[in-house]
Amino acid sequence: MLVRKKSTTNATRRRNPERTRDLLLQAAFREIYRSGFQSTGVDTILAATNVTKGALYYHFDSKEALGHAVIEEIIGPSLRKRWLHPLRNGADPIETLISIVQTISVRPEVVSAGCPLNNLAQEMSPLDEGFRKRLAKMFHQWQQGTAMALRKGQSQGKVRRDLDPEGSASFLIAMYEGYVVLAKNAQDPKVLNVGIRNIVGWLRSLQVSRNHKRG
Amino acid sequence: MLVRKKSTTNATRRRNPERTRDLLLQAAFREIYRSGFQSTGVDTILAATNVTKGALYYHFDSKEALGHAVIEEIIGPSLRKRWLHPLRNGADPIETLISIVQTISVRPEVVSAGCPLNNLAQEMSPLDEGFRKRLAKMFHQWQQGTAMALRKGQSQGKVRRDLDPEGSASFLIAMYEGYVVLAKNAQDPKVLNVGIRNIVGWLRSLQVSRNHKRG
Amino acid sequence: MLVRKKSTTNATRRRNPERTRDLLLQAAFREIYRSGFQSTGVDTILAATNVTKGALYYHFDSKEALGHAVIEEIIGPSLRKRWLHPLRNGADPIETLISIVQTISVRPEVVSAGCPLNNLAQEMSPLDEGFRKRLAKMFHQWQQGTAMALRKGQSQGKVRRDLDPEGSASFLIAMYEGYVVLAKNAQDPKVLNVGIRNIVGWLRSLQVSRNHKRG
Amino acid sequence: MLVRKKSTTNATRRRNPERTRDLLLQAAFREIYRSGFQSTGVDTILAATNVTKGALYYHFDSKEALGHAVIEEIIGPSLRKRWLHPLRNGADPIETLISIVQTISVRPEVVSAGCPLNNLAQEMSPLDEGFRKRLAKMFHQWQQGTAMALRKGQSQGKVRRDLDPEGSASFLIAMYEGYVVLAKNAQDPKVLNVGIRNIVGWLRSLQVSRNHKRG
DNA sequence: ACGTGCGGGACGCCCCGTTTGT
DNA sequence: ACAAACGGGGCGTCCCGCACGT
Numbered sequence: 001m002l003v004r005k006k007s008t009t010n011a012t013r014r015r016n017p018e019r020t021r022d023l024l025l026q027a028a029f030r031e032i033y034r035s036g037f038q039s040t041g042v043d044t045i046l047a048a049t050n051v052t053k054g055a056l057y058y059h060f061d062s063k064e065a066l067g068h069a070v071i072e073e074i075i076g077p078s079l080r081k082r083w084l085h086p087l088r089n090g091a092d093p094i095e096t097l098i099s100i101v102q103t104i105s106v107r108p109e110v111v112s113a114g115c116p117l118n119n120l121a122q123e124m125s126p127l128d129e130g131f132r133k134r135l136a137k138m139f140h141q142w143q144q145g146t147a148m149a150l151r152k153g154q155s156q157g158k159v160r161r162d163l164d165p166e167g168s169a170s171f172l173i174a175m176y177e178g179y180v181v182l183a184k185n186a187q188d189p190k191v192l193n194v195g196i197r198n199i200v201g202w203l204r205s206l207q208v209s210r211n212h213k214r215g
Numbered sequence: 216m217l218v219r220k221k222s223t224t225n226a227t228r229r230r231n232p233e234r235t236r237d238l239l240l241q242a243a244f245r246e247i248y249r250s251g252f253q254s255t256g257v258d259t260i261l262a263a264t265n266v267t268k269g270a271l272y273y274h275f276d277s278k279e280a281l282g283h284a285v286i287e288e289i290i291g292p293s294l295r296k297r298w299l300h301p302l303r304n305g306a307d308p309i310e311t312l313i314s315i316v317q318t319i320s321v322r323p324e325v326v327s328a329g330c331p332l333n334n335l336a337q338e339m340s341p342l343d344e345g346f347r348k349r350l351a352k353m354f355h356q357w358q359q360g361t362a363m364a365l366r367k368g369q370s371q372g373k374v375r376r377d378l379d380p381e382g383s384a385s386f387l388i389a390m391y392e393g394y395v396v397l398a399k400n401a402q403d404p405k406v407l408n409v410g411i412r413n414i415v416g417w418l419r420s421l422q423v424s425r426n427h428k429r430g
Numbered sequence: 431m432l433v434r435k436k437s438t439t440n441a442t443r444r445r446n447p448e449r450t451r452d453l454l455l456q457a458a459f460r461e462i463y464r465s466g467f468q469s470t471g472v473d474t475i476l477a478a479t480n481v482t483k484g485a486l487y488y489h490f491d492s493k494e495a496l497g498h499a500v501i502e503e504i505i506g507p508s509l510r511k512r513w514l515h516p517l518r519n520g521a522d523p524i525e526t527l528i529s530i531v532q533t534i535s536v537r538p539e540v541v542s543a544g545c546p547l548n549n550l551a552q553e554m555s556p557l558d559e560g561f562r563k564r565l566a567k568m569f570h571q572w573q574q575g576t577a578m579a580l581r582k583g584q585s586q587g588k589v590r591r592d593l594d595p596e597g598s599a600s601f602l603i604a605m606y607e608g609y610v611v612l613a614k615n616a617q618d619p620k621v622l623n624v625g626i627r628n629i630v631g632w633l634r635s636l637q638v639s640r641n642h643k644r645g
Numbered sequence: 646m647l648v649r650k651k652s653t654t655n656a657t658r659r660r661n662p663e664r665t666r667d668l669l670l671q672a673a674f675r676e677i678y679r680s681g682f683q684s685t686g687v688d689t690i691l692a693a694t695n696v697t698k699g700a701l702y703y704h705f706d707s708k709e710a711l712g713h714a715v716i717e718e719i720i721g722p723s724l725r726k727r728w729l730h731p732l733r734n735g736a737d738p739i740e741t742l743i744s745i746v747q748t749i750s751v752r753p754e755v756v757s758a759g760c761p762l763n764n765l766a767q768e769m770s771p772l773d774e775g776f777r778k779r780l781a782k783m784f785h786q787w788q789q790g791t792a793m794a795l796r797k798g799q800s801q802g803k804v805r806r807d808l809d810p811e812g813s814a815s816f817l818i819a820m821y822e823g824y825v826v827l828a829k830n831a832q833d834p835k836v837l838n839v840g841i842r843n844i845v846g847w848l849r850s851l852q853v854s855r856n857h858k859r860g
Numbered sequence: 861a862c863g864t865g866c867g868g869g870a871c872g873c874c875c876c877g878t879t880t881g882t
Numbered sequence: 883a884c885a886a887a888c889g890g891g892g893c894g895t896c897c898c899g900c901a902c903g904t
Contacts, residue, residue, distance in 0.1 A: 017862060038253045039342060042897065053898080054864045063897065112341060121400040122337035126327060127250060136400050170406070171413055174393030181392055182385065185336040185351050191385070198386055230881055232886060257873065268874080269888045278873065445901065447866060465772060468683045472893065483894080484868045493893065542771060551830040552767035556757060557684060566830050600836070601820075601843055604827055608819030611826070615766040615781055621815070628816055665883095687877065698878085699884040708877060 021059045023049045028066050029074040033116050036123050037067050037131075064130065067120075071134045075116050079138060084145040092158050093149035094207050097172070101199050106189040114184035117142075118177045143169045150206075160208050168206065175199055236274045238264045243281050244289040248331050251338050252282050252346075279345065282335075286349045290331050294353060299360040307373050308364035309422050312387070316414050321404040329399035332357075333392045358384045365421075375423050383421065390414055451489045453479045458496050459504040463546050466553050467497050467561075494560065497550075501564045505546050509568055514575040522588050523579035524637045527602070531629050536619040544614035547572075548607045573599045580636075590638050598636065605629055666704045668694045673711050674719040678761050681768050682712050682776075709775065712765075716779045720761050724783055729790040737803050738794035739852050742817070746844050751834040759829035762787075763822045788814045795851075805853050813851065820844055 027048040031040040042063055046053060060066040083100060090096030105111075113119075117138055124131035146169035153159035179195025242263040246255040257278050261268060275281040298315060305311030320326075328334075332353055339346035361384035368374030394410025457478040461470040472493050476483060490496040513530060520526030535541075543549075547568055554561035576599035583589030609625025672693040676685040687708055691698060705711040728745060735741035750756075758764075762783055769776035791814035798804035824840025 020862085035342060036253075036338060038251070041895080043895090052864050054900095055862075057898070058862065058864095114337070114341075118396060119337060122329070122334060122396060123251060125400045125402075126329075127254060132400060132402070136402075139397065139400060167409060167413070170394075170397065170409065171390075174397055174410060175386075175390055176393065177396055178389030178391065178393030179385075181333060181336060181396075182354065182389055185340045185347060185354055187340075187347070187351075194382060194385065195389060198382070230886065235887080256871080258871085267888050268890090269876090269878095270886075272874065273886060273888095445866065450866080466683070466768060468681075469772060471891080473891085482868045483870090484896090484898095485866070487894070488866060488868095544767070544771075548826060549767060551826060552759070552764060553681060555830045555832075556759075557680060562830060562832070566832075569827065569830060597839060597843070600824075600827065600839065604823030604840060605816075605820055606823065607826055608821065608823030609815075611763060611767060611822055612784065612815065612819055615770045615777060615784055617770075617777070617781075624812060624815065625819060628812070686875080688875090697884050702878070703883065 017059070020051055020055055024051060024056055024059060024066065025070055025074055029070045029116070032067065032070060033113055033119065037120060038123065042066075064128065067124070068130055068134055071120065071131070071138065075120070076138060076141075079117065079142060083142060087145050087149040090149070092156075093146075093153040094159060094203055096149070097146070098200050098203050101176070101196055101203070104192070104196060106192050106196075108187070108189060111183050111189045111192055112187050115177060115180045118180060139173070143173060146172060158208060160206055163206060172199070172203075175202070232274075235266055235270055239266055239271055239274060239281065240285055240289055244285045244331070247282065247285060248328055248334065252335065253338065257281075279343065282339070283345055283349055286335065286346070286353065290335070291353060291356075294332065294357055298357060302360050302364040305364070307371075308361075308368040309374060309418050311364070312361070313415050313418050316391070316411055316418070319407070319411060321407050321411075323402070323404060326398050326404045326407055327402050330392060330395045333395060354388070358388060361387060373423060375421055378421060387414070387418075390417070447489070450481055450485055454481055454486055454489060454496065455500055455504055459500045459546070462497065462500060463543055463549065467550065468553065472496075494558065497554070498560055498564055501550065501561070501568065505550070506568060506571075509547065509572055513572060517575050517579040520579070522586075523576075523583035524589060524633055526579070527576070528630050528633050531606070531626055531633070534622070534626060536622050536626075538617070538619060541613050541619045541622050542617050545607060545610045548610060569603070573603060576602060588638060590636055593636060602629065602633075605632070662704070665696055665700055669696060669701055669704060669711065670715055670718055674715045674761070677712065677715060678758055678764065682765060683768065687711075709773065712769070713775055713779055716765065716776070716783065720765070721783060721786075724762065724787060728787060732790050732794040735794070738791075738798040739804060739848050741794070742791070743845050743848050746821070746841055746848070749837070749841060751837050751841075753832070753834060756828050756834050756837055757832050760822060760825045763825060784818070788818060791817060803853060805851055808851060817844070817848075820847070 024045060027045045028040070031044050031048065034040075042053065042056060045051075045066075046056060056066070060069060086096050086100060087093060117135065120131060121135045121139070125135060126132075143166065147165040150159055150163070150165040150168060154161055154163075154165065175195070176199060179192060179199070183189065183192035183195065239260065242260045243255070246259050246263065249255075257268070257271060260266075260281075261271060271281070275284060301311050301315060302308060332350065335346065336350045336354070340350060341347075358381065362380040365374055365378070365380040365383060369376055369378075369380070390410070391414060394407055394414070398404065398407035398410065454475065457475045458470070461474050461478065464470075472483070472486060475481075475496075476486060486496070490499060516526050516530060517523060547565065550561065551565045551569070555565060556562075573596065577595040580589055580593070580595040580598060584591050584593075584595070605625070606629060609622060609629070613619065613622035613625065669690065672690045673685070676689050676693065679685075687698065687701060690696075690711075691701060701711070705714060731741050731745060732738060762780065765776065766780045766784070770780060771777075788811065792810040795804050795808070795810040795813060799806050799808075799810070820840070821844060824837060824844070828834065828837035828840065
């Protein structure tokens with residue numbers, strides 16, 4: 001009569017809804033990241049998780065809903081972790097951005113896969129309003145988080161006062177995504193490296209420093 | 216009375232292989248541009264053209280081959296027409312680029328649809344090497360055409376000598392594609408307008424002029 | 431009240447995987463027997479069973495796999511039932527064989543349809559190794575079962591000692607299949623009747639008896 | 646006005662209807678023999694002949710008609726050449742039959758391909774009455790030709806009088822086809838060799854000779 | 861509540877034997 | 883004699899319910 005949750009007592013496995021759900025999200029993200037949303041079959045995800053179809057459709061209403069959840073529960077947190085948290089906590093926004101950009105992986109597989117956010121946006125935005133809105137929200141947070149940091153940097157005297165924080169944030173994101181696409185299509189890490197260097201150069205030009213020229 | 220122009224009695228229709236082929240390419244481009252390659256069914260293309268399946272598969276070996284042909288025969292020429300020819304023939308590369316960028320359509324449908332080259336690259340590059348290679352070739356031509364024009368501009372004293380033509384060309388393309396994606400996902404022409412303005416500003420900074428500052 | 435046999439409320443229908451699978455096998459066999467494997471469409475089988483495509487492809491990976499299963503699960507058992515079991519259990523192999531051969535149906539439809547094993551072998555052996563191997567196994571079992579019975583008959587003194595059991599088994603099968611093909615093409619039961627009579631005559635000549643002549 | 650048949654004067658090639666027709670028949674036979682009628686596409690035949698589709702459909706009303714023509718113009722003559730002519734002209738029918746049977750090819754490819762007549766009969770008889778009738782006619786000629794020779798042999802005192810010529814002819818054909826099928830499915834020339842030996846043995850038993858026993 | 865097995869069909873791409881205009 | 887066009891059908895895939903055990 002007592003004994004609640006006997007499932008989690010000894011055996012990991014056997015009825016663990018959260019784990020199942022998470023497993024699915026992880027696998028879904030991985031496959032979608034690799035091949036795109038449309039060409040990822042639910043069976044592929046299932047095969048990668050040892051979860052059955054019924055279980056998937058218990059946790060998610062549809063493949064589409066799974067995709068939405070991937071955006072919100074995988075891509076969103078990842079964005080926050082890699083960009084927004086550092087920016088919120090960092091002392092100098094420009095240095096933080098530089099450090100973020102410089103730690104972008106240039107491993108061939110990553111270069112070929114591109115940026116999850118960008119990939120999904122390109123593929124699904126025109127096809128599904130649910131995707132588009134969620135992705136737009138992500139981009140918005142990204143841009144706003146960056147802009148806010150820049151603004152803070154301005155008030156701290158670390159960032160040039162003559163720049164438009166929001167415009168610069170957008171510019172940064174555009175540049176970044178642009179280079180990622182180029183590198184993805186070229187399947188060439190060098191392209192991305194050049195891009196990163198350019199971005200970093202541009203970022204330095206935003207700093208208030210002894211001499212801020214640009215070339 | 217004389218010179219019946221190539222067997223057409225009075226109107227279009229009736230046995231015109233080139234026309235059929237072109238019809239298919241146009242329609243395929245339109246649908247792919249709208250919905251992506253994968254979500255475009257051959258039947259959709261057929262319905263849009265009043266062409267039969269047999270005719271399609273007479274002209275193209277497969278849906279994939281049709282896609283490849285779209286790249287080579289629609290997207291390629293379009294790129295050449297909008298970018299490469301003006302650049303080759305224009306007097307001042309920077310002015311030409313500015314004029315090209317400024318004539319980019321910001322009509323909502325176009326903004327929402329994005330850039331055909333970019334769309335296909337994002338969707339198909341990881342899935343199909345045939346697509347990837349063809350698209351990479353396009354990007355390469357685009358970049359080389361731009362770089363060459365810049366180089367010519369340098370030798371004519373119209374472009375700053377301290378810039379790297381190829382790097383700048385890549386940068387331009389990355390910036391452009393980046394903004395297009397942002398605008399596409401936001402479904403907001405304003406985003407693209409801002410981007411265009413930024414790009415134009417940057418382009419001006421490349422010119423050899425009285426005072427070339429940047430902000 | 432007790433022992434509700436496995437969830438069926440009152441009648442057939444409603445979730446019965448084995449039944450579905452068997453239905454498909456039966457129908458597939460029937461259609462293949464009638465028209466050959468290639469000209470049997472899966473939709474025909476589906477229509478004959480009120481089973482949907484999803485169900486079929488749940489139970490079988492492909493049309494080909496269905497064909498293989500038909501050989502193993504329908505033709506195989508049928509061969510064992512009609513030939514191998516009687517031969518294994520019968521007292522006198524020759525008498526058993528005679529009885530088997532004499533109970534071959536000479537109904538016009540059966541004559542026109544031919545021998546399932548032979549039909550498939552002729553049609554599919556050169557086209558699909560999977561078919562060929564499975565069919566070869568059937569022929570082998572048939573021949574070995576017959577040979578073994580003849581050998582047993584020899585040791586019991588019921589079959590002439592001067593015959594080669596395996597050669598005779600092959601001969602019997604060849605003769606049988608040969609006549610079946612002739613009758614099938616002629617669409618004439620008489621042809622088969624003559625064949626049966628010849629086979630029976632030959633079989634009697636194998637017996638150890640008072641006077642064993644042949645005509 | 647004079648100069649008929651200018652086509653065959655100097656250039657072999659270029660407009661030669663009979664040659665085209667024959668080319669098609671040969672290729673059709675070859676492909677059908679290899680893969681069966683249904684799985685042979687017209688394009689395969691075309692590719693093997695450098696003939697266009699239009700030409701094929703000029704010479705034959707349909708694929709079916711082509712198949713019929715193959716029976717009548719390739720398989721028929723071949724049968725006559727290999728069996729009927731020798732039997733009609735030979736001095737001793739049994740010896741002739743033995744010689745025919747012993748010159749059957751046991752090359753692996755031939756064994757695997759089987760007997761053209763039998764193949765087509767098995768595949769097409771239940772599907773197409775036009776095929777069936779033509780093939781039945783072939784079998785009939787074969788059987789009648791053999792029977793007639795046996796009868797002649799009887800009147801010449803070279804063949805046992807107590808046998809039924811027509812029944813024996815059928816038996817020979819059945820045996821032959823039976824072994825061919827067995828060998829085809831087994832893909833084993835040995836099977837056919839054994840069969841040939843058995844057939845020859847049986848044929849010898851039909852001769853009027855010193856001692857005519859059978860085993 | 862959580863998970864499973866079986867089944868449901870609509871669609872997807874493509875091939876195939878044919879005909880038609882030239 | 884041929885290139886071009888015709889469509890119907892072929893097989894297989896895909897995302898998803900539904901009835902049931904635990």
